Amino acid sequence: MANLKLTGVAKTYGGTVDVLKDINLDIKQGELIVFVGPSGCGKSTLLRMIAGLEKITGGTLEIDGQMVNDVPPAQRGIAMVFQSYALYPHMTVRDNMSFALKIAKKSPDEINAAVEKAAKMLQLGPYLDRLPKALSGGQRQRVAIGRSIVRDPKVYLFDEPLSNLDAALRVATRIEIAQLKESMPDSTMIYVTHDQVEAMTLATRIVVLANKGIAQVGTPLELYQTPNSEFVAQFIGSPAMNLLPGEIVETGAQTRIRMDAGGTAVSAVPTTDADRGLKVNVGVRPEDFVGTDSATDYIYEGKVDITEALGEVTLLYFEAQREDPVIGKLPGVHADLRGRTVKMTADPEKVHLFHDKRSLRYR
Amino acid sequence: MANLKLTGVAKTYGGTVDVLKDINLDIKQGELIVFVGPSGCGKSTLLRMIAGLEKITGGTLEIDGQMVNDVPPAQRGIAMVFQSYALYPHMTVRDNMSFALKIAKKSPDEINAAVEKAAKMLQLGPYLDRLPKALSGGQRQRVAIGRSIVRDPKVYLFDEPLSNLDAALRVATRIEIAQLKESMPDSTMIYVTHDQVEAMTLATRIVVLANKGIAQVGTPLELYQTPNSEFVAQFIGSPAMNLLPGEIVETGAQTRIRMDAGGTAVSAVPTTDADRGLKVNVGVRPEDFVGTDSATDYIYEGKVDITEALGEVTLLYFEAQREDPVIGKLPGVHADLRGRTVKMTADPEKVHLFHDKRSLRYR
Amino acid sequence: MSPALQGIITIIIGVGGCAAYFYASNYVLDKFVFPARTDDHGRNISRATMIRPWLFLAPAIFFLSLYLVYPVVGSFVRSLYNRSGDTFIGLGNYTQMFSEEGFRIAFFNNILWVIFVPAAATFLGLLVAQLTDRLKWGNLAKSLIFMPMAISFVGASLIWKFVYANNPEIGIINAVRDYFGMNPIDVLQIPFWNNFFIMFILVWIQTGFAMVILSAALRGIPEETVEAAIIDGANPFQIFFKIKVPQIMGTIVVVWTTITILVLKVFDIVYAMTGGNFDTEILPSYMMDYMFRDDGRATAVAFVIMVVVTPVMVWNIVQARKEMN
Amino acid sequence: MDNIAGQKSGLSIVTNISVIALVLIWLVPTLGLLVSSFRERAQISETGWWRAMFPVEQAYRISPAADGAVQEGDLWVLSGNLFENEEGLGSGTVSGFGITSRAPGAAQPGQTYARYEVFVMEDGEQDDTNLEIAYPADGEPEFPAADEDGNEILTDPPPTFERSLTVQENGDFRYVDADEIDRAPSVYITANTPPEFTLDNYETILTSDNMDRAFINTLTVAIPATIIPILVAAFAAYALAWMNFSGRGLLIACVVGLLVVPLQIALVPLLTLHNQIGIGQSFLGVWLAHTAFGMPLAIYLLRNYMVGLPRDIIECAKVDGATDFQIFTRIVLPLSFPALASFSIFQFLWTWNDLLVAKVFLPSNSESWVMTVKIADDLLGSRGGDWGILAAAAFVSIAVPLLVFFSMQRFLVRGLLAGSVK
Amino acid sequence: QDLIVPVGEGAFTWDSYEAFAEEYDLTGQRLEITGPWTGDEKAKVDEVFRYFEEATGADVNYSGSDSFEQDIVISARSGSAPNLAVFPQPGLAADMARQGYLTPLPEGTGEWVAENFAAGDSWVDLGTYAGPDGEEHLYGIFYRVDLKSLVWYSPIAFDEAGYDVPETLEALKELTEDMADDGVTPWCIGLGSGAATGWPATDWVEDMMLRTQPPEVYDQWVTNEIPFDDPAVVGAIEEFGWFARNDDFVSGGSEAVATTDFRDSPGGLFALPPECMMHRQASFIPAFFPDNAEMGENIDFFYFPAYEEKDLGKPVLGAGTVFGITNPSDAASAMIEFLKLPVAHELWATQGAFLSAHAGLNPETYQTDTQRAQSEIIQDATTFRFDGSDLMPSEIGAGAFWSGMIDYVGGTDAEAVAAGIQSRWDGMK
Numbered sequence A, B: 001m002a003n004l005k006l007t008g009v010a011k012t013y014g015g016t017v018d019v020l021k022d023i024n025l026d027i028k029q030g031e032l033i034v035f036v037g038p039s040g041c042g043k044s045t046l047l048r049m050i051a052g053l054e055k056i057t058g059g060t061l062e063i064d065g066q067m068v069n070d071v072p073p074a075q076r077g078i079a080m081v082f083q084s085y086a087l088y089p090h091m092t093v094r095d096n097m098s099f100a101l102k103i104a105k106k107s108p109d110e111i112n113a114a115v116e117k118a119a120k121m122l123q124l125g126p127y128l129d130r131l132p133k134a135l136s137g138g139q140r141q142r143v144a145i146g147r148s149i150v151r152d153p154k155v156y157l158f159d160e161p162l163s164n165l166d167a168a169l170r171v172a173t174r175i176e177i178a179q180l181k182e183s184m185p186d187s188t189m190i191y192v193t194h195d196q197v198e199a200m201t202l203a204t205r206i207v208v209l210a211n212k213g214i215a216q217v218g219t220p221l222e223l224y225q226t227p228n229s230e231f232v233a234q235f236i237g238s239p240a241m242n243l244l245p246g247e248i249v250e251t252g253a254q255t256r257i258r259m260d261a262g263g264t265a266v267s268a269v270p271t272t273d274a275d276r277g278l279k280v281n282v283g284v285r286p287e288d289f290v291g292t293d294s295a296t297d298y299i300y301e302g303k304v305d306i307t308e309a310l311g312e313v314t315l316l317y318f319e320a321q322r323e324d325p326v327i328g329k330l331p332g333v334h335a336d337l338r339g340r341t342v343k344m345t346a347d348p349e350k351v352h353l354f355h356d357k358r359s360l361r362y363r
Numbered sequence C: 001m002s003p004a005l006q007g008i009i010t011i012i013i014g015v016g017g018c019a020a021y022f023y024a025s026n027y028v029l030d031k032f033v034f035p036a037r038t039d040d041h042g043r044n045i046s047r048a049t050m051i052r053p054w055l056f057l058a059p060a061i062f063f064l065s066l067y068l069v070y071p072v073v074g075s076f077v078r079s080l081y082n083r084s085g086d087t088f089i090g091l092g093n094y095t096q097m098f099s100e101e102g103f104r105i106a107f108f109n110n111i112l113w114v115i116f117v118p119a120a121a122t123f124l125g126l127l128v129a130q131l132t133d134r135l136k137w138g139n140l141a142k143s144l145i146f147m148p149m150a151i152s153f154v155g156a157s158l159i160w161k162f163v164y165a166n167n168p169e170i171g172i173i174n175a176v177r178d179y180f181g182m183n184p185i186d187v188l189q190i191p192f193w194n195n196f197f198i199m200f201i202l203v204w205i206q207t208g209f210a211m212v213i214l215s216a217a218l219r220g221i222p223e224e225t226v227e228a229a230i231i232d233g234a235n236p237f238q239i240f241f242k243i244k245v246p247q248i249m250g251t252i253v254v255v256w257t258t259i260t261i262l263v264l265k266v267f268d269i270v271y272a273m274t275g276g277n278f279d280t281e282i283l284p285s286y287m288m289d290y291m292f293r294d295d296g297r298a299t300a301v302a303f304v305i306m307v308v309v310t311p312v313m314v315w316n317i318v319q320a321r322k323e324m325n
Numbered sequence D: 001m002d003n004i005a006g007q008k009s010g011l012s013i014v015t016n017i018s019v020i021a022l023v024l025i026w027l028v029p030t031l032g033l034l035v036s037s038f039r040e041r042a043q044i045s046e047t048g049w050w051r052a053m054f055p056v057e058q059a060y061r062i063s064p065a066a067d068g069a070v071q072e073g074d075l076w077v078l079s080g081n082l083f084e085n086e087e088g089l090g091s092g093t094v095s096g097f098g099i100t101s102r103a104p105g106a107a108q109p110g111q112t113y114a115r116y117e118v119f120v121m122e123d124g125e126q127d128d129t130n131l132e133i134a135y136p137a138d139g140e141p142e143f144p145a146a147d148e149d150g151n152e153i154l155t156d157p158p159p160t161f162e163r164s165l166t167v168q169e170n171g172d173f174r175y176v177d178a179d180e181i182d183r184a185p186s187v188y189i190t191a192n193t194p195p196e197f198t199l200d201n202y203e204t205i206l207t208s209d210n211m212d213r214a215f216i217n218t219l220t221v222a223i224p225a226t227i228i229p230i231l232v233a234a235f236a237a238y239a240l241a242w243m244n245f246s247g248r249g250l251l252i253a254c255v256v257g258l259l260v261v262p263l264q265i266a267l268v269p270l271l272t273l274h275n276q277i278g279i280g281q282s283f284l285g286v287w288l289a290h291t292a293f294g295m296p297l298a299i300y301l302l303r304n305y306m307v308g309l310p311r312d313i314i315e316c317a318k319v320d321g322a323t324d325f326q327i328f329t330r331i332v333l334p335l336s337f338p339a340l341a342s343f344s345i346f347q348f349l350w351t352w353n354d355l356l357v358a359k360v361f362l363p364s365n366s367e368s369w370v371m372t373v374k375i376a377d378d379l380l381g382s383r384g385g386d387w388g389i390l391a392a393a394a395f396v397s398i399a400v401p402l403l404v405f406f407s408m409q410r411f412l413v414r415g416l417l418a419g420s421v422k
Numbered sequence E: 001q002d003l004i005v006p007v008g009e010g011a012f013t014w015d016s017y018e019a020f021a022e023e024y025d026l027t028g029q030r031l032e033i034t035g036p037w038t039g040d041e042k043a044k045v046d047e048v049f050r051y052f053e054e055a056t057g058a059d060v061n062y063s064g065s066d067s068f069e070q071d072i073v074i075s076a077r078s079g080s081a082p083n084l085a086v087f088p089q090p091g092l093a094a095d096m097a098r099q100g101y102l103t104p105l106p107e108g109t110g111e112w113v114a115e116n117f118a119a120g121d122s123w124v125d126l127g128t129y130a131g132p133d134g135e136e137h138l139y140g141i142f143y144r145v146d147l148k149s150l151v152w153y154s155p156i157a158f159d160e161a162g163y164d165v166p167e168t169l170e171a172l173k174e175l176t177e178d179m180a181d182d183g184v185t186p187w188c189i190g191l192g193s194g195a196a197t198g199w200p201a202t203d204w205v206e207d208m209m210l211r212t213q214p215p216e217v218y219d220q221w222v223t224n225e226i227p228f229d230d231p232a233v234v235g236a237i238e239e240f241g242w243f244a245r246n247d248d249f250v251s252g253g254s255e256a257v258a259t260t261d262f263r264d265s266p267g268g269l270f271a272l273p274p275e276c277m278m279h280r281q282a283s284f285i286p287a288f289f290p291d292n293a294e295m296g297e298n299i300d301f302f303y304f305p306a307y308e309e310k311d312l313g314k315p316v317l318g319a320g321t322v323f324g325i326t327n328p329s330d331a332a333s334a335m336i337e338f339l340k341l342p343v344a345h346e347l348w349a350t351q352g353a354f355l356s357a358h359a360g361l362n363p364e365t366y367q368t369d370t371q372r373a374q375s376e377i378i379q380d381a382t383t384f385r386f387d388g389s390d391l392m393p394s395e396i397g398a399g400a401f402w403s404g405m406i407d408y409v410g411g412t413d414a415e416a417v418a419a420g421i422q423s424r425w426d427g428m429k
């Protein structure tokens, strides 16, 4: 039901501390936009500005074509889950959840039904009559989520709604949110998270915030597959993409790079003659590394310092004492690799090239 | 420097609400124990009891062989990161971090060095002179972590220390914690988390709490590979293990099960003749599913309702309208599978069998 | 109509009326004056937002301006006239006053009061609030400490006569001195220090006030911060002074201010204890000496009192600014 | 947090002791008043209240009727028992006696105490003076060599007997006089008085005319004068704490400034105003006056409390669609309960104990008297020095405020905000 | 409730009352009176007013207040004054008259007072003040006077110790010294009185003024024609100091003088052993005697004597309460008429603790001999002077003078004190 348009939005605290600058963003009705970005980059601030809780110090925010910079939160038709939960401490869980509906003068039956449904979904049934102080951290967070679910707003704003839930519940709630979204294809959602999986699975588009501005906007797969900068490349995907320095030696539809540390990489990123000799960073995601025995056609060779077995996969850390170690991710359990030297390469399609922090693909 | 021994520890709120019962646990010096469990199962409570912030209402807690039920928190030699951060709101970040050291009458140089080091590690440098209220959620959490790192306690207690950090920082901090642990092999750490990866990578042993007690204790791989109950099986690993009903038709070193929904599963779990005809749940992790074309040797056949592309892998949801859908996880991108019917099977080594919620392997 | 019935009706009308006023005026504002549904949606809403605070404030402003501002302005004008109120003498009352020794003594004493009483009462109140916080009989103790608050100033002065009286058969201080064979002294006549004996009466009364407010504030401190400090190894003193007190600083300012203001108003105690003699006069009692006799002078003193409170005002505004950011 | 392990008992002992000490310091003066409220005026000024619990030796003057006097030789003799017909004379055991008020207990029971006229040498001149002397009842007086001024007592002329008194422990006495006993002589005894307490003071106060009326009037004044300002102030406080508008800082400053306005300068203009608009001296006038005079402090205290509420919660309610009115009534008001409770306690106390406003704004007839006026003007006026009444009055008027305090105290609860935010 | 004495019975002057009753019919009118009498005294005066109600049918509502001085100013200024006010000090009445809050009494009242009151002219003078226009009118009529020049003592104690009642001030001083020599404390002096602390000392000084200076000087002092720090005044203050500033002469030592409450002070006479032998205080003080006080037995009074040597006769200091009209009405005027009736005075006299200057009052109606004896002292007086501090502007007489005396008792020298008071007085001009 709502399109949002941010034009040149900026936020300055106390006249001096710039937090956000020149944010331009078009959010279409029915989208689920996920904001990601390093801690402290201004995700919550942006969300709060959209909610109307924080003055917009520059630019305009339009909802459905109407400038709402000065419209109070209540009239923007939004629901919000706060990062700090912000439960009403003097109300029981049930009252917390039904507060907005009561305000909206919904009938008791309607309220009850909505609350019961949300409670069931979030497994809050047994706690409906407790006060927030008698709940665990995760339970509090679920109440906060439930509170926004029971309403039926034009725009949902979620600030890290799942960060305190356990894995099972997180998956369940995530799916619930996805279904909620699906069942209301018209409602717009904006979602802040730190969780890669959440961002990747939920988002229609992901907005990566960094350096007071937007680093890239795109669908999850776009961001994953074709990051336009080293920052985004490293930010999306966990563990982060490995960046290894090299020099372009062959150009064309495929590019060949001689790695500074030895070995050669081949990338499907097309280059022109002019690029020959360019110093680039070769980006390979840990999960894209595959072992190789080739004497030259390897992108990286190193001794496995640490292995982390996650069950389904094993992480291999090379040069773990470096600030950003090189990491490989192999399916299955490979504790035996520790201390061994291995060579790794990757499918050219999955080899990214960055120059001057920007992707060569996008220059 | 510290062994912990919990014997029959229990917690009751207000004489009636049982939260924890009969917790028995031996924690060796130098271990890093991770508590996991569903939200509200009492992880924080157990941690607080170990810290001494919550009276132990039953059983005993020993640190280094000494009963410490009644020893005040300050004398237990612990540091704790609170789930709610608990920053001192009136102190700057620097003062927050140096408070404990000042209390301990450390020299200013020493304090400064410790604070600077922790700040650098947690990327808090620019915020050292801000008050907590001018920090973002993640920044606050980092301060809380920093505060415990600057001290040098016998036992570290962390209550979901990373839940508000972004992926990169989370990996970085996780590795820092791992290295911190490594650099102080003698210090004992207890760590509560919801994050599978954290649990799997950090833990020496994982304690799964459920139903007011301990469901299973073991190294991460033990729990992943040989869960002793359906609960643990589903709790460890994300998405959760699929459980599919069937009946044992062949026993021996390998077991063959006829699936109720059609198809046959083979498991490496040995069974005896007596088990023939037993109704079991066949457990297969999503990541262990592999596609098959065999007409009979498949464990599951279904229509892909939803696909979630995470970049490196794709999640396939079958029967998504069920409360716990069957999930498969295939490497790579497979958006094209949506709506198609596929058959899947798994390596017998990775097929678990459960009867009466317990693993057949452990009966 | 019996006054009791009248009172009940007033409560209903007053409370209901207030509630109705606030509700109705908000309703009218939103629905009729600046309805949000018309074309200039945004403008109307922001106009309504500008007006709404004043709806909330209106009754209070009405009372404040009619009952306080209006007399204050009137009095200020009056203070510029001579004693009979017929000749304008500018600041004559002020200049003359400051040239008089009696006034200077009162002024000096008042400074003493303003410093000592709020400090002592707040400190003791804080101490009691903290000490009784986790005591089993804490509520009883608090009630006992609070009791003087409930005693009228006259009653309180009487109580302290039983302490200070120089007859050892009445005053307990002199009874003790007498027991040790010392001569009775009249503590109310010891130059300079007698002020403190009188001030202590107000401290005795006001500690209960400070205690009640501060103990509510102490209870509002997030427990986790205290727990964190406990784990950090802070001892109870450090927790109190370094964790708790700074967190309730705002409330301490409030309590301090309130007591300061009270100090600037209370004359009953001085009146009842010494009648302002033995150099114990303070500004309020000095003002009462002139009240209804020389209104020019009395109102001038009132304004001096208001000026004395300026630093406290400034302090409060600074504090309020800090909180708002 | 009550749950913290191993809290040191040593500390708790110190805490207990210091609280006990503080409470004692706070209590002792009040205790004095309480004890005094059960004593008579005369006792209060005679012995310290701390001795009221113990028997004290007290002197009495007794004037036994002269009727039974008989002449024995030159002397007239009156005998009988001192405790007959006399009431309230302590334990009924004489611990000492005398014949002058200066020394009412000079002699022991069983002795005879006599006055002689003796001649002394003073500055070389002969002079006569009185000498009192005690000796065993069956013995004879022995005169000292010199009187208390050090003058030599002459044996010639010999001392002349004037009168003597013999008293036994049980009160039997024998009074001998050289002159005819024509009017009741004054004799003095000392006896132990048991502690004596009386409810008279309370009776005086509680049974005095119109006291019930005054009580009801006081409540009538105090209750609306407590509730209305809180309500009005709470709205204003909310606006000043959580609403954005220009002039807010200035308004806060004004409120703080108005805190200090002395009531006295407002009385005359306001009463004039009330007279002009027809309210005159009435309960309505008092309510309005109290409301206004309590307003600055109410706004000040409440605003400061409200400012401290977590911002997120209020913002959340805004997002939930609540209007300011709803945020105020549903969120802020319930969360401000401790502040509301404390202020209502104080406002109630002030209105309850107020004398000035009630006197000025209420009619002066006795139907409209509140307790303070009743006590100050009616009970104490002619009894200003009657500390017993004053003390009892103080305790009578303290009862209701204390009740209010006790009942409100549970609203000053711990951790109202707990669990709301991370 | 019955009247205390049925109309027509007893030794009361009923004729004029009956004539009065004939003349006035104010049925339905309401008369508001405020004054300083509270408690017992209010009860007594209420009884008197009931006769007025009986006679006129009006409804009298008297209310008393301990802080009358402040209340009347507030109510007068805010326009809610009662019909009549009873001023405890002429000074306050004069202040209010000047500000226009009082209405002059009906024509001819002055003449009537001059004729019918003992020493009538002086009562007229005391009730005559300048109005707002500066013109002098009679604004007040006196009802109930106090006699101040009294010394209270215990005849039994005097008897036992062999002391005699002194006839001259010289003898009184000698007696004081004798007593001190004998080891007994001669005087109980208490100046405490809450906010009014210090006033008992002003009575002492006034008595001393009358005993050291001719009455004319006293009058000049009261009107500030001679400055407060005139040697004559300083001398009188020092005479008071002779008594009060000597630790041996006053109970508790001179330090106690300033803080002992005047209401507790006479208690020393009744203590066993006595804490003092004498107490100088006005005729109202028996109200504060303990229950066991028996007039003529353990308590009695004598005239505070004058210096024989100075030959100033027998000066007497007194005070009284004065009725003024603050809000004219028929009933108010009628009340003034009523107060002219002897019976209005007799009816309180018969309830005790009342003296009157009304010459037509039948002495038989006094309740006690004491009252009669006191009224005789008034009669015998060669000089009668009204309490000076009550005549001074209230700022001085009820302010600076009081606190000055406390300073003096506390050790400040008399001249400095007097100069201080004078400068305050100067400040008012």
Ligand SMILES: Nc1ncnc2c1ncn2[C@@H]1O[C@H](COP(=O)(O)OP(=O)(O)OP(=O)(O)O)[C@@H](O)[C@H]1O
Binding pocket: A133, A134, A135, A136, A137, A138, A139, A164, B013, B017, B019, B037, B038, B039, B040, B041, B042, B043, B044, B045, B046, B083
């Ligand atoms: N004061 C209390 N009274 C009653 N029950 C309480 C109280 N405090 C906590 N609980 C309950 O105790 C249980 C354990 O709480 P705890 O905070 O230990 O959970 P947790 O495992 O840390 O959960 P989370 O992962 O969500 O933080 C919860 O179900 C909670 O509702």
Ligand SMILES: Nc1ncnc2c1ncn2[C@@H]1O[C@H](COP(=O)(O)OP(=O)(O)OP(=O)(O)O)[C@@H](O)[C@H]1O
Binding pocket: A013, A017, A019, A037, A038, A039, A040, A041, A042, A043, A044, A045, A046, A083, B133, B134, B135, B136, B137, B138, B139, B164, C325
């Ligand atoms: N009142 C303030 N004054 C100054 N700076 C502030 C204030 N509030 C927040 N900031 C800063 O603004 C930046 C953005 O904060 P915000 O809460 O939006 O971050 P975030 O992206 O939500 O981070 P996180 O993921 O850690 O929650 C942070 O660097 C923070 O320090």
Ligand SMILES: [Mg+2]
Binding pocket: A043, A044, A045, A083, A159, B136, B137, B138
């Ligand atoms: Mg945030």
Ligand SMILES: [Mg+2]
Binding pocket: A136, A137, A138, B043, B044, B045, B083, B159
């Ligand atoms: Mg927890």
